[in-house]
Amino acid sequence: MPRELIRAKGHDRVRSLGHLANAWIEYFVVHGPGDVQGRPIMHGQEYYDFVVDCYVCSNEATNNHRVYDSAFFSRPKGADKSGMGARLALFEAFGPCRFAGWAKGGEVYKDPWGLGFRYEYQKGEPMGAPVHVPYIRIMATEEGQTGNVYDSIYYNLTDSDALMSRPPGVKVRLSGVTLPGGGEITPSTASSAAKDGGKETFVVFDETHLYNTPELRRMYKTVTRNMRKRKKLAGTWFLETTTMYARGEDSIAEATFNEAKRNQERQPARQRLLYDHRWGECEDLSNLEQLSVAIKEAFGEAIDWNDLQGIIDDFHDTRNDTQDSRRYFLNAATETADAWFAQHELQGIFNPDARLEPGDTIALGFDGSRKRNRGVTDATALIAFRLRDRCLFEIRIWEQPEGPDGKTWEVPRLEVDAEVRKMFKLYSVVAFYADPAKWEETVGKWEADFGSRLKKKSTLQHPIQWWMTGNRNRIVVDSLKNFYEAAIDKTLHHDGSAALIRHLLNARRRAVAKLGYTIMKEHPDSAKKIDGAIAAMLAYTAGIDALAAGVPAETPRVEAPYRIR
Numbered sequence: 001m002p003r004e005l006i007r008a009k010g011h012d013r014v015r016s017l018g019h020l021a022n023a024w025i026e027y028f029v030v031h032g033p034g035d036v037q038g039r040p041i042m043h044g045q046e047y048y049d050f051v052v053d054c055y056v057c058s059n060e061a062t063n064n065h066r067v068y069d070s071a072f073f074s075r076p077k078g079a080d081k082s083g084m085g086a087r088l089a090l091f092e093a094f095g096p097c098r099f100a101g102w103a104k105g106g107e108v109y110k111d112p113w114g115l116g117f118r119y120e121y122q123k124g125e126p127m128g129a130p131v132h133v134p135y136i137r138i139m140a141t142e143e144g145q146t147g148n149v150y151d152s153i154y155y156n157l158t159d160s161d162a163l164m165s166r167p168p169g170v171k172v173r174l175s176g177v178t179l180p181g182g183g184e185i186t187p188s189t190a191s192s193a194a195k196d197g198g199k200e201t202f203v204v205f206d207e208t209h210l211y212n213t214p215e216l217r218r219m220y221k222t223v224t225r226n227m228r229k230r231k232k233l234a235g236t237w238f239l240e241t242t243t244m245y246a247r248g249e250d251s252i253a254e255a256t257f258n259e260a261k262r263n264q265e266r267q268p269a270r271q272r273l274l275y276d277h278r279w280g281e282c283e284d285l286s287n288l289e290q291l292s293v294a295i296k297e298a299f300g301e302a303i304d305w306n307d308l309q310g311i312i313d314d315f316h317d318t319r320n321d322t323q324d325s326r327r328y329f330l331n332a333a334t335e336t337a338d339a340w341f342a343q344h345e346l347q348g349i350f351n352p353d354a355r356l357e358p359g360d361t362i363a364l365g366f367d368g369s370r371k372r373n374r375g376v377t378d379a380t381a382l383i384a385f386r387l388r389d390r391c392l393f394e395i396r397i398w399e400q401p402e403g404p405d406g407k408t409w410e411v412p413r414l415e416v417d418a419e420v421r422k423m424f425k426l427y428s429v430v431a432f433y434a435d436p437a438k439w440e441e442t443v444g445k446w447e448a449d450f451g452s453r454l455k456k457k458s459t460l461q462h463p464i465q466w467w468m469t470g471n472r473n474r475i476v477v478d479s480l481k482n483f484y485e486a487a488i489d490k491t492l493h494h495d496g497s498a499a500l501i502r503h504l505l506n507a508r509r510r511a512v513a514k515l516g517y518t519i520m521k522e523h524p525d526s527a528k529k530i531d532g533a534i535a536a537m538l539a540y541t542a543g544i545d546a547l548a549a550g551v552p553a554e555t556p557r558v559e560a561p562y563r564i565r
Contacts, residue, residue, distance in 0.1 A: 002278060002279045002280060002281055002297050002298070002347075003276075003277070003278035003279075003300075004260075004275065004276075004277045004278070005053075005275070005276050005277075006260050006263060006264065006273070006274070006275035006276075007053065007056075007271075007274060007275075008056075008067050008068070008271035008272070008274075009271060010058070011053070011056055011067065012056060013049070013052050013053065013056065014124065014125070015056060015057050015058070015124065015125070015126060016052045016053070016055045016056045016057060016125075016126065017055035017057060017096075017097065017098075017099065017126050017128050018051045018052030018053065018054060018055035018056070019052060019125065020055075020095075020096060020109065020119055020121075020125075020128050021051050021052075021054075021055055021088075021091050021095065021097065021128075022043055022048050022051050022052070023117075023119050024091055024095045024096070024117065024119070025041055025043070025051070025087045025088075025090070025091055025095075026040065026041050026042060026043065027117045027163070028090070028094075028095075028111075028115075028117065028163045028164050029041050029086075029087050029090055029091075029156055029162075029164060030155075030156060030159075030161075030162050030163075031083065031152070032083065032086060032148075032151055032152025032153070032154075032155040032156065033151055033152065033155055036305070037155070038159065038161060038162070041087060044301035044304070045301070046300050046301045047080075047084065047301060050071075050073060050084070050276055051088070053068075053071070053274055053276070054068065054071050054088070054237075054239070054274060055097070056068065057099050057126045063235055063236070064098050064099050064234065064235030065099035065126070065235070066099070066235045066237060067271075067272075067274075068237060068272055068273065068274040069236070069237050069238075069272040069273075070224075070237055070238050070239070070240065070272065070273050070274070071237070071238075071239050071240070071273075071274040071275075071276070072240045072242070072256050072257075072260065072273065072274065072275045072276065072277070073239065073240065073241045073242075073276050074241075074242050074243070074244065074253070074257075074276065074277035074278070074279075074331060075241075075243070075278065075298075075299070075300070075302060075331060076243060076244075076279075076280075076295075076298045076299055076302070076328060076329050076330065076331040077243050077328040077329060078299075078302070078306050078329075079299055079300075079302035079306075080302060080305070081206070081207075081241035081242070081243075082147070082148035082149045082152065082206050082207075082241065083148075083152055084239075084241065085138070085149040085204040085206055085239055085241050086148075086149045086150075086152035086153050086156070086204075087152075088202070088204070088239060089136050089138060089149065089153055089185065089202065089204055090153060090156060090164060092131065092134055092136055092201065092202040093134050093136050093177075093179055093183065093185055094130070094164070094167060094179075095128070095130065096109055096127075096128030096129050096130055097128060097130065097131060098128060098129055098130070098131055098234075098235050099126050099127075099128070099129075099235070100126075100127045100128055100129035101126070101127050102124060102125070102126060102127070103121035103122065103123060103124065103125045103126070103127050104123060105121065105122060105123030105124075106120065106121070107120070107121045107127060108120050108121070109121070109127070109128065113166060113167045113168070115163055115166060115167075131183075131201050131202075131234055131235070132234070133181060133182050133183050133201075134179065134183040134184075134201045134202065135183060135184050135186070135199040135200050135201050135202075136183075136184065136185040136186070136200070136201065136202050136203070136204075137186050137188050137200050137202075137203045137204075137223065138150045138153070138185065138186065138187045138188065138203075138204050138206070139187075139188055139189075139203065139204065139205045139206065139219070139220075139223070140187055140188065140189050140206070141189075141207065141210045141211065141216060147187060147206055148206065149187075149204050149206050150185075150187040153177070153185060154172065154174065154177075157170060157172045157177060158172050167180075168180070175187070189219075199226075199229075200223065200226060200227050200236060200238075201227075201234045201235070201236050202236065202237060202238065202239075203223055203224075203227065203238040203239070204238070204239050204241070205220060205223075205238060205239065205240045205241070205252065206241050207241065207242055207243065208220075208240045208241070208242045208245075208251060208252040208253040208256065209242045209243055209244065209245035209246070209249075209251050209252075209253040209254075210251065211251050211252035211253070212245075212249040212250060212251035212252075216252070217250075217252060220252050223238075224238060240252070240253070240256055243327065243328060243331060244279065244327045244330075244331045244332055244333055244334070245257065245327075245333070246327060246334055247333060247334060247339065247505070256273075256275075257277070258502070259273065260273060260275040260277075261498050261502055262402075263275075264498050277331070278297070278298060278300055278331065279297070279298050279330055279331040279332045279333075280293075280294030280295055280296070280297040280298030280299075280329075280330040280331065280332060281294055281297070281330070281332065281344050281347060281348075282294035282330065282344075283344065283348065285315055285316075285322060285326075288312065291312060291315060292308065292312065294330055295308060295311050295312070295329060295330065296308070298329065298330045298331045298332070311329050314329065315329070332344060333505075338508045338509045338510075339505070339507070339508060339509070340484065340504065340505075340507040340508065340509055340519050340533070341484075341487070341504050341505060341507070343505065345487060345488065346487070346494070346501050346504060346505070348490060349487055349490055349492060349493045349494060350493070350494060350495075350496045351389070351391055351493040351494065351495065351496075352496060354386075354389070354391045354393070354493065354494075354495040354496075355495075356384060356386065356393045356427070356495075358426045358427065359426075359427065359428060359555065360386050360388075360427050360428065361386070361387045361388065361427070361428045361430055361551075361552070361553060361554055361555045362384045362385060362386050362387065362393075362423075362427045362428065362429055362430070362543070363384070363385045363387065363429070363430060363431040363432065363433075363456075363539050363540075363542035363543035363546055364382065364383070364384055364385075364395075364420070364423060364429055364431070364432040364433075364434075364539055364542065365381075365382075365383045365384075365385065365432075365433055365434070365534075365535040365536060365537065365538030365539030365540070365541070365542060366380075366381070366382050366383075366420070366432070366433070366434035366435065366439075366443075366535055366538065367380065367381050367434075367435050367531045367532075367534040367535040367538065368380045368411065368416070368434070368435065368436075368437070368438060368439040368442075368531075369411055369438070369531060370410075370411065370438045377400040377406075377409065377410070377411070378529060378531055379397055379398060379399045379400075379503070379529040379531040379532065380397070380398040380411045380416060380531060381394075381396070381397045381398075381503070381531045381532040381534070381535035381536075382395040382396050382397075382416070382419055382420065382423075382535060383395060383500065383532065383535040383536045383538070383539040384423070384427070384539060385536075385539035385540050385542065385543035386543075387430070387543050387546065387547060387551070387552075387553040387554070388553040388554050389493065390486070390491060390492050390493060390540075390543070391492075391493040391494065391495060392492070392493065392494040392495065392500065392536050392539060392540065393494075393495045393497070394495065394497035394499060394500045394532065395419060395423065396416075396419050397497075397499040397500065397503070397531070397532045398411055398412065398415075398416065399499070399529065413442065416442075417442060417445075420446060421449075424450055424453070428555040429450070429453070429454070430454060430455040430456060430546045430551050431454055431455065431456040431457075431542035431543060431545060431546040431551070432446070432450070432454060432463075432464045432542060433458055433464065433466035433538040433539070433541060433542040434446070434464050434465065434466060434538065435466060435467065435468045435534065435538065436464075436465045436466075436467065437467070437468065437469065443464055443465055446464055447462060447463055447464045447465070450464075451463035451464060455546055455549070455551040456542065456545050456546035456549045456551055458542075466538055466541075466542075468534070473512050473513070473515055473518070474515055476512075476518055477512055477515045477516040477517065477518060478516075479537055479538075479541045480516075480517070480518060480519060480537055481516060482540075482541070482544070483536070483537045483540050483541070486540065492540060494536075497532075499532055500532045500533075500536060502532075503529055503530050503531060503532030503533045503536075504530075504532070504533045504536065506521065506522070506526075506528040506529060506530050506533070507519040507520070507521075507530040507533045508520055508521065508522050519533060519534075
């Protein structure tokens with residue numbers, strides 16, 4: 001199932017206020033405006049589990065025992081993401097949503113309004129209490145709009161048949177809700193959020209793929225920064241709901257997606273972000289069976305209240321952009337027009353069982369960088385290509401750290417050199433192509449130490465140097481074309497490295513006279529690096545050249561002779 005669920009180490013659904021939250025929501029909350037308006041909430045297992053994940057607790061008292069300070073919920077259009085935001089906002093405003101100790105078993109929570117809600121805690125389960133003076137902010141993208149999240153909240157608090165209309169002392173207006181004791185639920189836009197002093201305990205950022213303007217990005221940063229003022233005691237957190245973003249728009253959804261990927265790569269990882277994204281994959285949209293399966297995979301339990309045939313018809317309506325349909329209904333990443341690879345193309349050549357073993361016959365590719373005077377320092381990448389199954393492996397990609405640590409960062413040249421030398425100790429390296437720009441001295445040492453061992457050399461004089469500049473446009477263009485066609489034909493595979501995939505997706509095609517195209521960053525000072533993509537192409541090219549020269553795909557294992565007695 002195409003789903004990525006990134007959670008903190010030690011995440012334990014037993015130790016969560018989410019079981020209480022689900023019971024409270026299903027008792028008090030109804031669906032807002034729409035086809036199922038006024039009907040009770042009944043979460044399926046998938047949505048139930050997401051609520052549980054949001055409220056997982058730990059023994060750490062920081063931030064009121066909350067494991068997560070933010071949650072990212074990515075689903076297709078029509079999957080009730082805004083409804084989820086409204087339900088959690090109501091629980092945050094009125095419910096027992098903060099840690100109040102560990103249950104011994106048998107303790108009971110009853111609602112304070114006498115409306116009949118009763119919840120008995122299990123042993124070891126966290127107990128809940130309301131937030132002291134909750135301030136809930138619901139973000140909308142356009143002036144004059146309250147958005148779907150607040151519309152659902154407003155309906156629950158004003159419809160006479162809804163239980164949430166009965167708690168006393170609540171003042172409800174289209175412009176906001178005043179809660180007993182001084183709390184608020186406020187729908188906000190970018191301009192109004194910027195003027196506020198920042199009292200938020202919980203925020204819903206709905207459809208963050210639309211937060212793609214400077215004003216909306218500033219608003220997001222302002223509000224999330226403000227939340228730190230109440231973080232420790234109030235257990236502040238926020239929810240992002242979104243449909244998949246369009247690449248290159250620099251939306252908040254894209255930034256969070258990239259942050260989640262970096263969290264996977266970091267050691268140790270930042271684990272305060274709960275990331276839940278599911279999507280569907282379909283290479284041939286004209287294949288009805290494939291498309292139907294992909295839509296069901298993307299929607300999960302939300303397919304139960306959506307029209308599958310209607311969604312299929314949307315894909316086949318020639319008036320619609322198929323890229324938009326992929327993004328809206330498969331929740332899949334779409335690419336800019338000049339992207340080298342699409343997400344689904346790289347997913348199609350992922351080999352989940354690939355493991356590089358000592359003694360494997362490999363080729364290496366290297367692209368180095370140095371400290372830049374402006375912008376972000378380019379990455380340095382070392383990639384391996386195993387000949388027997390034509391699979392790429394990330395050995396290391398060195399990248400400038402974020403924050404203060406990155407300001408003085410330089411590529412650790414001694415560490416890079418040690419990694420290359422380790423490759424020659426552990427594996428049978430038969431070819432090695434390296435772009436020597438700014439690394440001429442180091443590459444020269446590698447040639448002196450290892451050049452004679454290579455079965456396929458770049459040139460007789462320089463067995464490792466493989467220049468990307470000079471009069472080599474034709475060679476570079478042809479090598480990039482061969483790499484791309486091998487990936488599309490699925491004769492090339494990769495190990496699923498998050499950093500390598502990110503670099504391949506960052507690469508943009510640029511025309512080279514009448515020769516074809518090369519690849520570059522989106523602009524020279526972009527923080528989106530492509531050095532891993534270059535190193536992968538060099539490793540692949542070195543490996544294919546070695547095979548073409550007759551180098552065996554596997555090194556014969558030599559067994560020690562023994563004497564028969």
